[in-house]
Amino acid sequence: MSPDAYLQMAETESEHWWFRGRRDVLRSVLRRLALPSRARVLEVGSGTGGNLDMLAGFGSVSGMEMDETARRLTAQSTGARFDIRAGRCPDDLPFHGERFDLICFFDCLEHIADDVASLERMRDVLAVGGKVVVTVPAYQWLWSTHDVHLHHHRRYSRATLAACAAKAGYRIERITYFNTLLLPLAIAVRFVDRLFRRGESSGDAVPSSALNALLYRIFRAERHWVSRGALPCGVSLLAVLSAK
Secondary structure (H helix, E strand, O other), rough: OOHHHHHHHHHHOOOOOOHHHHHHHHHHHHHOOOOOOOEEEEOOOOOOOOHHHHOOEEEEEEEEEOOOOHHHHHHHHHHHOOEEEEOOOOOEEOOOOOOOOEEEEEEOOOHOOHHHHHHHHHHHHEEEEEEEEEEEEEEEHHHOHHHHHOEEEEEEEEHHHHHHHOOOOEEEEEEEEOOOOOOOHHHHHHHHHHHHHOOOOOOOOOOOOHHHHHHHHHHHHOOOHHHOOOOOOOOOEEEEEEEE
Protein backbone atom coordinates (compact mmCIF):
# COMPACT_ATOMS: atom_id res chain seq x y z
CA MET A 1 0.00 0.00 0.00
CA SER A 2 1.04 3.61 -0.40
CA PRO A 3 2.29 5.55 2.66
CA ASP A 4 -0.82 7.75 2.47
CA ALA A 5 -3.02 4.66 2.63
CA TYR A 6 -1.33 3.51 5.85
CA LEU A 7 -1.77 6.93 7.41
CA GLN A 8 -5.43 7.00 6.42
CA MET A 9 -5.91 3.50 7.83
CA ALA A 10 -4.37 4.50 11.15
CA GLU A 11 -6.70 7.50 11.36
CA THR A 12 -9.92 5.68 10.50
CA GLU A 13 -9.77 1.97 11.43
CA SER A 14 -10.94 2.46 15.02
CA GLU A 15 -14.09 4.33 13.91
CA HIS A 16 -14.89 3.54 10.28
CA TRP A 17 -17.93 1.30 9.86
CA TRP A 18 -16.12 -1.10 7.52
CA PHE A 19 -13.18 -1.84 9.85
CA ARG A 20 -15.45 -2.14 12.89
CA GLY A 21 -18.00 -4.31 11.12
CA ARG A 22 -15.35 -6.59 9.68
CA ARG A 23 -13.80 -7.09 13.12
CA ASP A 24 -17.18 -8.11 14.52
CA VAL A 25 -17.77 -10.56 11.66
CA LEU A 26 -14.28 -12.03 12.03
CA ARG A 27 -14.58 -12.34 15.80
CA SER A 28 -17.78 -14.31 15.36
CA VAL A 29 -16.14 -16.63 12.81
CA LEU A 30 -13.04 -17.20 14.94
CA ARG A 31 -15.11 -18.07 17.99
CA ARG A 32 -16.48 -21.09 16.13
CA LEU A 33 -13.04 -22.48 15.28
CA ALA A 34 -11.64 -25.25 17.47
CA LEU A 35 -8.61 -23.23 18.60
CA PRO A 36 -6.50 -24.06 21.67
CA SER A 37 -7.36 -22.03 24.74
CA ARG A 38 -4.14 -20.02 24.42
CA ALA A 39 -3.59 -20.19 20.70
CA ARG A 40 -0.57 -18.72 18.97
CA VAL A 41 -1.93 -16.26 16.41
CA LEU A 42 -0.16 -14.62 13.48
CA GLU A 43 -1.60 -11.80 11.38
CA VAL A 44 0.16 -11.52 8.03
CA GLY A 45 0.09 -7.95 6.79
CA SER A 46 -0.91 -6.54 10.17
CA GLY A 47 -0.94 -3.00 8.81
CA THR A 48 -1.36 -0.36 11.49
CA GLY A 49 -2.57 -2.85 14.10
CA GLY A 50 -6.33 -2.43 14.06
CA ASN A 51 -7.06 -6.16 14.40
CA LEU A 52 -4.52 -7.04 17.06
CA ASP A 53 -6.65 -6.37 20.14
CA MET A 54 -9.51 -8.40 18.65
CA LEU A 55 -7.13 -11.29 17.90
CA ALA A 56 -5.67 -11.08 21.42
CA GLY A 57 -8.97 -12.45 22.67
CA PHE A 58 -7.93 -15.78 21.16
CA GLY A 59 -4.35 -16.07 22.37
CA SER A 60 -0.84 -14.70 22.00
CA VAL A 61 -0.63 -12.49 18.90
CA SER A 62 2.27 -11.76 16.56
CA GLY A 63 2.25 -9.77 13.36
CA MET A 64 4.24 -9.54 10.14
CA GLU A 65 4.30 -6.25 8.27
CA MET A 66 6.69 -5.13 5.55
CA ASP A 67 6.10 -1.38 5.89
CA GLU A 68 8.17 0.46 8.48
CA THR A 69 5.65 3.29 8.82
CA ALA A 70 2.86 0.82 9.55
CA ARG A 71 4.98 -0.96 12.18
CA ARG A 72 5.78 2.37 13.84
CA LEU A 73 2.11 3.38 13.89
CA THR A 74 1.21 -0.01 15.38
CA ALA A 75 3.75 0.43 18.17
CA GLN A 76 2.34 3.88 18.93
CA SER A 77 -1.31 2.81 18.96
CA THR A 78 -0.81 -0.42 20.93
CA GLY A 79 1.96 0.63 23.31
CA ALA A 80 4.26 -1.90 21.63
CA ARG A 81 2.34 -4.74 23.33
CA PHE A 82 2.61 -7.06 20.32
CA ASP A 83 5.46 -8.83 18.57
CA ILE A 84 5.39 -7.22 15.13
CA ARG A 85 8.23 -8.22 12.82
CA ALA A 86 9.42 -6.97 9.46
CA GLY A 87 8.83 -9.42 6.64
CA ARG A 88 6.99 -10.08 3.42
CA CYS A 89 5.47 -13.01 1.57
CA PRO A 90 6.56 -15.29 0.15
CA ASP A 91 10.33 -14.86 0.46
CA ASP A 92 11.03 -13.09 3.77
CA LEU A 93 9.38 -14.95 6.64
CA PRO A 94 10.80 -13.90 10.05
CA PHE A 95 9.31 -16.71 12.18
CA HIS A 96 11.79 -19.52 11.56
CA GLY A 97 11.05 -22.64 13.60
CA GLU A 98 7.88 -21.19 15.13
CA ARG A 99 4.36 -22.59 14.75
CA PHE A 100 0.99 -20.84 14.88
CA ASP A 101 -2.45 -22.27 15.57
CA LEU A 102 -4.15 -19.50 13.60
CA ILE A 103 -2.73 -17.54 10.66
CA CYS A 104 -4.76 -14.61 9.36
CA PHE A 105 -4.64 -12.89 5.99
CA PHE A 106 -7.19 -10.12 6.52
CA ASP A 107 -7.44 -8.25 3.19
CA CYS A 108 -3.77 -8.89 2.59
CA LEU A 109 -3.53 -11.55 -0.11
CA GLU A 110 -4.73 -9.19 -2.86
CA HIS A 111 -1.66 -7.01 -2.19
CA ILE A 112 0.77 -9.85 -2.96
CA ALA A 113 1.86 -10.63 -6.51
CA ASP A 114 2.28 -14.38 -5.91
CA ASP A 115 -0.68 -15.31 -3.75
CA VAL A 116 -0.32 -19.08 -4.20
CA ALA A 117 3.35 -19.11 -3.15
CA SER A 118 2.55 -16.90 -0.16
CA LEU A 119 -0.16 -19.22 1.15
CA GLU A 120 2.04 -22.22 0.47
CA ARG A 121 4.96 -20.72 2.42
CA MET A 122 2.80 -20.14 5.48
CA ARG A 123 2.36 -23.89 5.82
CA ASP A 124 5.95 -23.85 7.15
CA VAL A 125 4.75 -22.06 10.29
CA LEU A 126 1.27 -23.57 10.63
CA ALA A 127 0.87 -25.87 13.63
CA VAL A 128 -0.60 -29.34 13.26
CA GLY A 129 -4.36 -28.87 13.19
CA GLY A 130 -3.97 -25.13 12.66
CA LYS A 131 -6.28 -22.90 10.63
CA VAL A 132 -5.69 -20.17 8.07
CA VAL A 133 -8.41 -17.53 7.75
CA VAL A 134 -8.40 -15.37 4.62
CA THR A 135 -10.51 -12.38 3.65
CA VAL A 136 -10.20 -10.70 0.25
CA PRO A 137 -12.16 -8.22 -1.87
CA ALA A 138 -14.63 -9.87 -4.25
CA TYR A 139 -15.43 -9.51 -7.96
CA GLN A 140 -12.94 -8.20 -10.47
CA TRP A 141 -15.77 -6.22 -12.07
CA LEU A 142 -15.86 -4.09 -8.90
CA TRP A 143 -12.29 -2.96 -9.60
CA SER A 144 -11.97 0.79 -8.98
CA THR A 145 -9.64 3.61 -8.05
CA HIS A 146 -9.90 2.30 -4.49
CA ASP A 147 -8.07 -0.87 -5.56
CA VAL A 148 -5.45 1.18 -7.42
CA HIS A 149 -4.89 3.43 -4.41
CA LEU A 150 -4.37 0.39 -2.18
CA HIS A 151 -2.02 -1.31 -4.68
CA HIS A 152 -4.21 -4.36 -5.15
CA HIS A 153 -3.15 -6.96 -7.71
CA ARG A 154 -6.61 -8.49 -8.10
CA ARG A 155 -10.05 -9.06 -6.67
CA TYR A 156 -11.35 -12.62 -6.25
CA SER A 157 -14.34 -14.77 -7.01
CA ARG A 158 -15.29 -17.78 -4.93
CA ALA A 159 -13.78 -19.99 -7.64
CA THR A 160 -10.46 -18.12 -7.95
CA LEU A 161 -9.94 -17.98 -4.17
CA ALA A 162 -10.73 -21.69 -3.87
CA ALA A 163 -8.31 -22.49 -6.70
CA CYS A 164 -5.56 -20.40 -5.09
CA ALA A 165 -5.98 -22.21 -1.75
CA ALA A 166 -6.05 -25.64 -3.39
CA LYS A 167 -2.90 -24.95 -5.42
CA ALA A 168 -1.16 -23.91 -2.20
CA GLY A 169 -1.96 -27.28 -0.64
CA TYR A 170 -4.90 -26.42 1.62
CA ARG A 171 -8.19 -28.09 2.35
CA ILE A 172 -11.06 -25.60 2.13
CA GLU A 173 -13.18 -26.01 5.25
CA ARG A 174 -15.57 -23.26 4.31
CA ILE A 175 -15.79 -20.32 1.95
CA THR A 176 -18.40 -17.59 1.77
CA TYR A 177 -19.06 -14.13 0.49
CA PHE A 178 -19.84 -11.46 3.06
CA ASN A 179 -20.66 -7.73 3.23
CA THR A 180 -23.69 -8.87 1.28
CA LEU A 181 -26.34 -6.42 2.45
CA LEU A 182 -24.25 -3.46 1.31
CA LEU A 183 -23.32 -4.91 -2.09
CA PRO A 184 -25.94 -2.79 -3.93
CA LEU A 185 -24.49 0.33 -2.33
CA ALA A 186 -20.96 -0.68 -3.33
CA ILE A 187 -22.08 -1.22 -6.93
CA ALA A 188 -23.77 2.19 -6.98
CA VAL A 189 -20.68 3.92 -5.59
CA ARG A 190 -18.43 2.25 -8.17
CA PHE A 191 -20.82 3.29 -10.94
CA VAL A 192 -20.81 6.92 -9.80
CA ASP A 193 -17.02 6.95 -9.50
CA ARG A 194 -16.69 5.62 -13.06
CA LEU A 195 -19.38 7.91 -14.45
CA PHE A 196 -17.66 11.01 -13.13
CA ARG A 197 -14.17 9.56 -13.67
CA ARG A 198 -13.14 10.37 -10.14
CA GLY A 199 -9.43 10.08 -9.43
CA GLU A 200 -10.11 9.18 -5.80
CA SER A 201 -12.48 6.52 -4.55
CA SER A 202 -15.54 7.33 -2.51
CA GLY A 203 -16.08 5.95 0.97
CA ASP A 204 -12.52 5.92 2.32
CA ALA A 205 -13.10 8.65 4.90
CA VAL A 206 -15.29 8.16 7.96
CA PRO A 207 -18.81 9.34 6.99
CA SER A 208 -21.09 11.39 9.21
CA SER A 209 -21.70 9.85 12.62
CA ALA A 210 -25.32 8.89 11.83
CA LEU A 211 -24.44 7.26 8.49
CA ASN A 212 -21.37 5.60 9.95
CA ALA A 213 -23.46 4.08 12.75
CA LEU A 214 -26.12 2.86 10.30
CA LEU A 215 -23.64 1.21 7.93
CA TYR A 216 -21.87 -0.40 10.89
CA ARG A 217 -25.10 -1.92 12.22
CA ILE A 218 -25.99 -3.29 8.79
CA PHE A 219 -22.55 -4.82 8.23
CA ARG A 220 -22.16 -6.32 11.70
CA ALA A 221 -25.61 -7.94 11.49
CA GLU A 222 -24.09 -10.42 9.04
CA ARG A 223 -21.90 -11.92 11.76
CA HIS A 224 -24.70 -14.33 12.69
CA TRP A 225 -24.96 -15.69 9.14
CA VAL A 226 -21.28 -15.66 8.19
CA SER A 227 -20.21 -17.55 11.30
CA ARG A 228 -22.65 -20.40 10.62
CA GLY A 229 -23.29 -20.61 6.88
CA ALA A 230 -22.52 -19.19 3.46
CA LEU A 231 -23.83 -16.13 1.68
CA PRO A 232 -24.24 -16.19 -2.11
CA CYS A 233 -22.68 -12.83 -2.95
CA GLY A 234 -20.97 -9.88 -1.32
CA VAL A 235 -18.27 -7.23 -1.53
CA SER A 236 -15.81 -9.55 0.22
CA LEU A 237 -14.92 -13.25 0.53
CA LEU A 238 -13.89 -15.27 3.58
CA ALA A 239 -12.27 -18.71 3.62
CA VAL A 240 -11.20 -21.03 6.44
CA LEU A 241 -8.37 -23.33 5.39
CA SER A 242 -6.41 -26.21 6.87
CA ALA A 243 -3.35 -28.07 5.60
CA LYS A 244 -4.00 -31.26 3.64
